[in-house]
Every structure is written in C-alpha cells, then in structure tokens.
Amino acid sequence: MSTFTAREADWRNGAIVYQVLVDRFAPPDAGVDKTELYPPPKRLRRWDERPTRGPYLPELRLWRHEIDFWGGDLASLRGRLDHVQQLGADVLYLNPIHLAFTNHKYDALDHRALSPEFGTRDDVIALADELHRRGLRLVLDGVFNHMGRQAPIFRAAEADPQSPWRDWFHFGPQYPGGTRSWWLAENLPELNLENPAVREHLFNGPDSVVRRFLRDGADGWRLDVAVDLGYAFLHELTQAAHDEKPGALVVGEIANYPSAWFPAVDAVMNFPLREIILRLAAGRLEAPTAQRMIERLVGDAGIEPLLKSWLMLDNHDTPRLATVLPAEPRRRLAQALQFTLPGAPNLYYGSELGMTGGDDPAMRAPMRWDLVRDDNRALQWTRQLVALRRAHRALRIGEFRPLTTTRLLGFERHTDRVRDTVLVLANPGDEAVNETVLVANSSLMNAKRLLNLLEPDRPPLVMNAALLDVSLPPQGLLLLAPETDPPGGYSAYKRVP
Template identity: 60%
Template sequence: MPADYANDHDRAIAGRYEARAGDWRNGALVYQLIVDRFAPSADLARKTHLYPEPKRLRSWEETPQQGVYLAEHEVWSHELDFWGGDLAGLRERLDYIAGLGADVVYLCPIHLAWTNHGYDALDYQQVRPEYGTRDDVKALAADLHARGMRLVLDGVFNHMGRHAPAFQTAAASPDAPNRGWFDFNDDYPGGARGWANVVNLPELVIEHPDVRRLLWEGPDSVVRSWLRDGVDGWRLDVAFEIGMAYLAELTVAAHDEKPGSLVLGEVCNYPTEWFPALDAVLGFTLREILLMIGNQRATPGHAQRMLQRLFADADYEHLLKCWTYLDNHDVVRITDAIPDPAARELATVLQFTLPGAVNLYYGSELGQTGGIDPANRAPMRWDLVGDDNPTLALHRRLIDLRRRKRALRVGDLRWLVTDRLIGFERHTDRIDDAVFVLANPSPEPVAETVLMPESKLMDITGMDELFTGRHHRNYRGTLAIELGPWQVAVLTPTTAPIDGYTPYKRVQ
C-alpha cells in the first residue's frame, strides 16, 4: 500500500491519533492493587510489632471476614485486619504486572493511617510503616519508569481520620489555630461532620485557605510534593463531594507541577460536566451499563442507546483517559457481580474495546472471587497464576489486542446499526487499525444483518474474527452475521493481499 492515499477528511485530522498515542493517559491499562493484600513481605517476621492490638495480622491464606463494631475505637474490627504486604514485596512482583502489559500501577491509599484501607489519613506526607517509607515509593516510581510504566496514588482529600493529629488538635480547643479545618457541631455523630456520617472520617473544610494550601496550593503541598517525588498522577477519593471548582484548582496545580500528570476523580455522577475540572473520572455510569448488559437488565437496543448517549455527551478526549472498570475495592468482584461466566466474558471484552483506559483490579485477571467488603479485598491468589487459567488467558489476549490495535487505545468511536446486537467500530484514519465489535448479550442465538458505516471498508472483501478465526464477507456496507448465546465477535478487515491482489491498494 502506498505511503499516503489520504482523503480530505484524513488530512483535516492529520496528527490526531499520533498526538493521542503520545499521551500515556489515553487508553492505558491501569493495574490497581492494595499493597497490604498484593505481595507478602519477605521481612514479615521482623514487622509484627507494627500490628499492635487491636490490629490483627492474618495468614495470607485467610479470607477477610465481616467483623464487629468496636465502639471504643469507632471502627469495625475487620478494618484492623492486615495481611502483611508491603512496597518491597510489590517491587519484587513487578515482572508479573509488566508481563501483563500494564501501563500504570495505581495504589490504594499508602499514606499514614490507622485502618487497613487507609481512607482515614493521619498524615498525607508520610507512608504507613507497614508498607515502608517515602523513599520506598520513590524507588517504586523509579522501577516503574525504567519499565516505561507510571505510578498513580490515591488522594483522600475530602476527609482525614479521627486519630489524625490535625483533628485531635482542632477538637481539643475552640481556640485551636486549625479549628476551622473541620466542621464541629454537636448535631453531627461524634461532634464533627464526617463523610457519610462516619465518625472515624471527619471531613475537611475545603473552603478554608490553609486546607487548600496543605493539599495543593502550597509549593510543598501534598499534591505537588508527591509529584516531584516521581508520582505521575492522582486518583481522588469521593471527588464529586470536593466539587468542580476546587477540583479545577487542584488539577491546574498538578499540571503546573508536572505537565501531563493525571488527575482522575471518583465521580459517581454522570460525567459530562466534570471536564476539564478533572482530566478523567472513574467510569461509574459505564460500569452500570455493562452490568445491566451482563445480567440482562437491559435489552441490547436500550443498552446501545445508553452507551451512545454517554459517549456523545462527554468530551471524547477526556473519555479516552477515563478508567473503565468492572470491579474494584469498593464493589463485589466481577465474578460475583455477573455470575454467568459467558456473560462475564462478554462484559470483559466490552471493557477492553470501548473507549477509555482499562482499570484492572488485582486478581480479577485470575478469576479471583469476592463478595461485599471485606471479601472483595482478599489477598492476591498467586496460586491461580498459570497458563491453564482461562480467565488469565482471556485477559492476555485482550491486552495483546489493545497493544496491536491502536484504535482500541486512541481511536474514535462509530456505532454500527443493529437491532438485537450491540455493535461499534473503533477507528483511526487508517483502515488497518479498524476494529469492529458485535456482541450478543442474550442466551439465544441471533442472526442479523448489520450496517457497517465505514467508508474505507471495501465491498465484497473479508473480515476476520480475531479470537475464533471465522471469516465473514461484507457486502455493500453491510455484514450478515450469526452469533451464539453471549458470543462476541471482534473483527478486522482483511486488507493483506491474497495471491498478490488487494482492493485496498489505494486506500489509506
């Protein structure tokens, strides 16, 4: 094929996909983990003093269990159960994460905190000693960068922990200099406004200028100083409660400190108006639609209309940076959310082929199970890693596909016209990049003729299914296809010459 047979449309968008591909945030594969639960420490015998009562150090083989409420400590007992993972153990396992093809490692909270989940920060500038030190984080960032990967931390800036010195000082006296950091009122449980009325999570008053200086405005603020130490971005906890105006300030500060860094918000809301206050959001709405599809709570037509509206309403450049997830530390694992294996596989294929960055929760690539918290935060099942694991094999195929087809990482989105199937195309300005996805989210076989609105798809040529090897022939911009129950066809056009001939010889 000649080097350039671009048409006027191609010339108008010249450089778009190269620019997107040059931004590590677009279409990335993000591997999320809890340090305590990912890789056991080699020095655990020398660290037992870091888990004093009422904390409990568990065996790696134990599954987290729901505990009882400890009124004297104002937390649940299972919030004080630990499994002994640390940053040194994580660094020893980077070959596994890199081998998967991850671009980003995202750590659930690592700062100094009391509970195992870390959402009750005591000091944002310190690393909890069970995990290591700030120097260990710097070393981790250096290791990742040497492998071409990035590091994102969890920023819990909406609230701190009740045991935090800052809160204890403010609570001790109405005249405390930082009293205004928190909203004290006897009408609140525990006497201070807490996130979701949780006594152990007193909220910060973001309106207070000293709080903003601490978090992002000051030259040595939390956001800025960690970025200088090698971190590449922040995932902001309950960002929707921080509000768009303050999030915009934080994002500007992060980009000022490290151009090209990521600021992604945990925003449960519909995403449209949260950009550009944030670079990206966690894909709550998209996940909800994918679960509806996998559990037959929406017809294919209804699901496709919801997907079309979602991707039309929000700025697409930001959507490419948003994290598409099926499970994480806050929800049941995907094995429990979509119990049917075939339906779960279909949802996983959609996760990897729709626009966005894939957020993969540790162990889910292995088929690790887990119900509601704390069962969804069980230790990593290293015993499940092996070539005979079908779930791992599926994820490896999908990750490899995203590597080979840049349209899945940075391409645009075009919807196919279907009735009982879900169908879309990811495309760039080159037909060789194109990937077509057709999914049958039902327990019955479906035969359908689909409109394929791709001008460069040559008539009476071939299309190959990437996972099954089946060959199809498109005709006059349409494709007749039959899919079995819960089957997904991932297709690419056959552009390579056959016996020296191809109709694609003058199409870019």
C-alpha cells in the first residue's frame, strides 16, 4: 500500500470537522418543558436572544453569563444532522457534554455522567449510531486537567483533609481560594494527575472515562487545555485511546509550536497556522514571511500529524471570523487557505453562514437557522470550498511544497499522481501583483493548460519550462490544476502517472 493510499484509508487525515455547542446548536422540541432542568440561578433564554456578558457572582465564583442556557440537546441536534452532512462534514465535534454546572460544561461535576440538559448516555449512543450510518464520525471534548468547584468529590475533599478524594486535588494557603485552579479561575480546581488513581479513572483504567465513551461509539477525543496535561500524561492517554479503539483520534488544544507534541497526541489544534493565516489575510503579515513560516512549521512538525491536526479560524473561545475579518475578500482568502493548507478544516457552527460575534459570550450565540438559505453568499463560498476539497485528493492527503514567489503566497499540494496536483496562489496585499512563479514539479508538462478551479470559465494558464506568469488583484486567489485529459483524445500525461 502506498503512503497516499494509506493516508486516504485513515479517516483522520484531512477530515472536515464541524464543531457544535450542544446548548446553542438546535432549539429543543417546542412541546417539551425543560424549565425544571435549569433551576435558579440558571436561566433558560429564548432562541432569538443574544448572549451578553453578565456580572461576576462571587458566591459561585463564576460569571452570570456562564449559567444562561438556550436549551439545545442531543435529540434536537440529531434532528439537524442533515445540515452537517449536506455541508460535507466528515466529523462532528461536540463541546463537553458531561455533567457540569455551567452552560459550557468545562467545569465537570462527574466526567462519567451526562448533563441531563443534553440527555442520557443512550442519547450519546444513538447519536453515534446515526452519525456512523451517515458516514460521519463523533469526537468528544475531554476536560481532564480540572473539574468544577461544585463537583461532589471536590467538595468532600475540601471539607475533610482525611477524605479519600483529598489527594485528587492540590490544596494549600498559597492558592487563591485554597486550591490550585486552572489559570487562577477559582471555579476550576485542577486535578492531581500525578496521582495514579486519577489517571486510572480518567483514561488508563479499563472502565475509564476515555475508554467508556469510545465503547459507546465516540471515535476520538479533543483534549481541552491539553498543554497543561504535559507530554507524559498525554502519551498515556493517547495510548489508552488507541488500545481501546485502534484508529481513534486524540487531538490536543495546544497553542504552542506543535512539533514536539507528536506522538504524545495524534494531532493538535493548529493555532500557529491559524494565526499566520489571519494575520496574512488582515494585511498584518507579508506573504514571503508567511510562506517561510508555513514551510518551517510543516518541515518541523511533519506532514503526517499535520494532516490530522485541526485548522480552525474561529471557535467557542475566539471572536467569529466574520467579526475578525469583516471585509469579504479578506475573509474568503483566509477560508481558501484553511481548505488548501495541510490539515483538517474545523468549522465552527454558524460561521459557514457568516454569523458574527465578538468576545465571550458573543461568539457563542444560538445557531441562526434563518440564515441557512441558498442565496447566503457565505454559505455558497463554504460549500464551494468543501466541494473542491472533496474533489481534489491532494487537498486532503497531499504533500506540501512551496512555490518560488516574490510577493505572493504560493504552494503546491501533490500526491503520487500528477493529476491530483493543485497549485495555490494568494495575494493578500492591497495592490495588484504581476509575477513569474517557479513551479518545481517535474511531472507537470510544459506548455499544457492549468485550469482555474475557483472560476472554471476563466481562460486557463500555461506554464513555460516550469515558469508560470500570474496576475492577481488585491486579495486575489488562484487555485490551478493540470488538464490531464484534454478534449481531442491526446494527453501529454499519457505515460506520467
């Protein structure tokens, strides 16, 4: 089996990931009264209300907006899977669904239990079954660095120094609130992962949290604040996941330079590449510098883990893309790079519709189903990018090779078949660029046409002895592929695979 055939057989490589906050994705059944699931001080809001920042509640050690809910659940999510599938996603990624006090669920009360607002373990199994029937995979969010302050085991440990749970946490007067908490957030006491019993419970044990949910049908884990778990414990967790389900995905939320984090995890959320793309698209990073950065990152990290790594432009922790890049040409340029650079594009629910939203909690607004229309330009563009990626093998599993340029960003995605080749050129600047580019691919035939994938009706370009003359307007894009089967029956590619 060739390298590329093996990559293609691995669902994790180049997958399109769709991210959902269950509470905010699909409105609950109107005939079901859910108010009892949100006792005060929690509030159940109307679907058309926008989240706004609230005051700090010292008695709970959290913010008012962390306990405002919109009522989405796993059953309502299952009813909207047509949208996810028709968009072309391969993976559904859910933010935490385990039992927790807040709406975001990053403050687990019990990692094994499901939050009743979302449903039951049977609902998880039913969702996984339905996704698999549709040819999709399910990835869950694992929050294994900390728990919520209201977790029963933490309260028992806090109240009694002789509690069997005492050494599951770090207590001491040197810590604000009396316990070591993640980034000093007193509602998030950190777990003592150095205690083998904690790791046994979370991932090492045969009935651990990681293993049980994989047996329930999940296909992988996205690990919250994975960098805080460290290399050794991440390696243990990843091995446990692979032992339970060979081919499972473990992707870490690691904003650091990624190269040294493999194979402790299979993949990372590629924050460095995201930052390069956004700065480039905003005009804050010059194309030649961005190209050198990308080339170094791919070289240092290696193509294999990067193909599995999630490349997001926005998510539940960042302002939405349409807010960060309000100008459509710049936003489109960023999205085109997201779908053509090595990685697994991660789409945050609603951003495919052009939803806006600034800092927390504005970026976590309920899904705008009224924007799911065929005349929505943002949705049209996302669908076009998804279709191109699905049609061109190199964009999913291909190698990366930079083009030799002066003012443009340019690269090539290629496989063992020349017909898969895609050339990508972008002009992030404010002036038109006319440039001659060197394409260092010996299998691309001289004087043969390169077709415009984004605008098929535009005249093709022709290379002359590996040199390509291109003209790009400000924020212009070119995606080119060789015409290997031209009309007339003669192909210069007849003996080149």
